[in-house]
Amino acid sequence: MRSVLFPLAALAGGLAPMAADAGTLEQVRERGRLFCGVGESFPGFFAMDSQGEWRGLDVDVCRAVAAAVLGDASKVTFKPATPVARFTQLQSGEVDLLSRSVTWTLGREAALGLAFTGTTFYDGQGFLVRRALNIAHVKALSGASICTQSGTTTERNLADYFRSQGVAFTPVVFETAPEAIGAYEAGRCDAYTTDKSTLQARIKGLRDPSQHLILPETITVALNGPVVRGNDAPWASVVRWTLNALVGGEARGITSANVAERRAGGTDPETRRLLGQDGALGRALGLDPAWAYEAIRQVGNYAELYDRNLGPAAPVQIPREGGPNRLWRDGGLMVAPSFE
Numbered sequence: 160m161r162s163v164l165f166p167l168a169a170l171a172g173g174l175a176p177m178a179a180d181a182g183t184l185e186q187v188r189e190r191g192r193l194f195c196g197v198g199e200s201f202p203g204f205f206a207m208d209s210q211g212e213w214r215g216l217d218v219d220v221c222r223a224v225a226a227a228v229l230g231d232a233s234k235v236t237f238k239p240a241t242p243v244a245r246f247t248q249l250q251s252g253e254v255d256l257l258s259r260s261v262t263w264t265l266g267r268e269a270a271l272g273l274a275f276t277g278t279t280f281y282d283g284q285g286f287l288v289r290r291a292l293n294i295a296h297v298k299a300l301s302g303a304s305i306c307t308q309s310g311t312t313t314e315r316n317l318a319d320y321f322r323s324q325g326v327a328f329t330p331v332v333f334e335t336a337p338e339a340i341g342a343y344e345a346g347r348c349d350a351y352t353t354d355k356s357t358l359q360a361r362i363k364g365l366r367d368p369s370q371h372l373i374l375p376e377t378i379t380v381a382l383n384g385p386v387v388r389g390n391d392a393p394w395a396s397v398v399r400w401t402l403n404a405l406v407g408g409e410a411r412g413i414t415s416a417n418v419a420e421r422r423a424g425g426t427d428p429e430t431r432r433l434l435g436q437d438g439a440l441g442r443a444l445g446l447d448p449a450w451a452y453e454a455i456r457q458v459g460n461y462a463e464l465y466d467r468n469l470g471p472a473a474p475v476q477i478p479r480e481g482g483p484n485r486l487w488r489d490g491g492l493m494v495a496p497s498f499e
Contacts, residue, residue, distance in 0.1 A: 183255050183387070183394035184445050187228055195221035196240030196254035202360050203468050203475030204260050204280075205237075213237045216468045217258040220279055220385055220402065223458040224256070227401045227450040232457040242311065242335075246271060249388060256398055260356075260383040262312055272389040276399035279384040281483035281492055283377035284316050285355040287362060290370055292349060297376045303349040304329040306339045312381075313353050320378045340364075354381055360475045397444055404451035407433060407495035408460035410486055415459040422452055433498040440498060461493065 187193050197205035197217060205215040218237065226232040240248050240257055248254050250272070260282075261267075263275040286305070288294050297320075307314050309332040321328050331348045333339040340361050343351035351358070358373050365371060385402065387395050408414070411430050413421050422434040431437040435448030444450065458464065465484065469477045485491025 183391050184228065184397055186252075187255055191229065191234060193221060193225045193228065193235045193256075194254045195224075195235050195237050196245055196248050196257040196259060197221070197237050198259040199239050199241065201260065201357065202363075203356070203473065203477065204360075205258075214468065216279060216464055217260055217385075219458055219464045219468065220258045220405075221256070223405060223454040223464075224385075224398055224401050226453040226457040227404070227446060228397060230447065230449075230453055232454075242308070246273070249273070249386070255394070256385050256387045258385045260354075261386045263382040263384065263386075264312070267386070268389065273386050274389040274392075274395040275382075276385045276387060276395055277402040278382045278492070279402065280356065282354040282356050282381040282383055284313060284352060284379040284381070285358055285377055286374045287343065287351045287358045287371055288349065288374060290372055294350075294374070297374055297378065298324060298326060300328060300350055301326045302328065304331050304347075306331045306333065306343045306348040306351045307353065308332065308336050308339050309334055311353075312379075316379045317352055336361075354383075356477055359477050363475065393445060397446065400444060401450070401454055403495040403498075404433060404454055405459075405461040405464065406486070406493050407498060408451070408455045409462045409493075410488070410495065413455055413460060415456055415463060418452060418455045429498050438499075 197213065200206045201215070203215055204217045205213065208214050221235050221237070222232040225235045238248070238254050240254060240259055245257055245259065249257050260280060263278070267273050268275055286297055286300065294300060305317060305328050307317055307330060314330070314332060317330065331342065333342060336353065336357070340351055342348060344365055355373060355377060362368050362371055362373070385398050387398055411427070413430065418434070421430060422436060425431055425434070425436070428437065432440055434452045435441055435450070441448040441450045459467070465479055467473065469475060469479070479485055483492040485493060487494040
């Protein structure tokens with residue numbers, strides 16, 4: 160996975176959950192900007208474009224939160240959060256949330272004092288190999304050298320899986336993902352392993368993508384999404400329900416193009432509650448009644464975010480059809496609780 164494991168002993172070294180001062184929601188409002196931690200560069204999820212603007216699925220989640228909280232999706236300051244430093248940045252208050260495909264794990268939530276607010280992308284670990292090796296399955300990598308990033312869940316999963324299968328391999332580890340993929344392309348290892356979404360993004364950057372393939376097996380399941388400090392439940396609810404609004408908006412056919420019309424003339428009770436026409440859902444979160452309306456109007460529903468960043472016209476294309484990132488009614492895992 161694209162994520163570094165912090166040893167639980169790090170809690171004794173100053174990474175313990177901070178005591179709550181002013182709530183994050185109040186801090187964001189007073190500041191007038193949301194501080195969002197993203198990664199260095201992972202096209203499709205978080206990366207700067209040629210004009211220096213941040214783009215990606217995780218980036219758009221931050222913009223949706225800014226729209227819900229501040230009424231303006233542009234009021235976000237994006238801060239690169241490296242794998243090693245990102246949890247410290249969050250715990251110290253340097254960022255208000257991390258939205259950089261962080262994997263949801265028990266150790267992170269319980270021992271590091273974090274709160275995962277939902278899943279924006281279901282993923283799993285895979286392997287990239289050269290076609291010239293004539294390898295069709297993971298077990299054929301017996302005795303192979305495999306590049307990966309040190310200190311990550313990917314590194315641990317690799318060792319666990321091969322040990323459980325009784326297959327020998329040689330790990331070749333690097334501090335950063337670019338170093339690992341660069342070593343693979345230079346022939347310093349037989350395969351490269353990380354989440355399949357990363358593989359699909361990285362393969363396009365190789366000199367000759369046609370000479371490489373991603374093996375069919377997926378050896379883990381990874382739930383990736385925004386994470387906040389665990390000692391601020393009201394802020395976690397704001398981020399969680401903003402994500403739910405994007406998914407729920409798609410399920411109800413509410414888009415950035417028709418949300419104003421649906422808000423003005425809709426009759427479905429739950430849609431009216433979601434868009435702030437009836438009830439006090441926004442006030443219960445400490446937000447304006449139009450919080451979800453603004454998030455969808457300015458950024459889009461989940462399908463719009465996905466298509467913009469990972470769809471057929473995007474630079475990095477990860478088909479949604481047939482996979483877990485579809486709505487539950489279409490056979491996927493994306494679902495939002497009721498708005499009532």
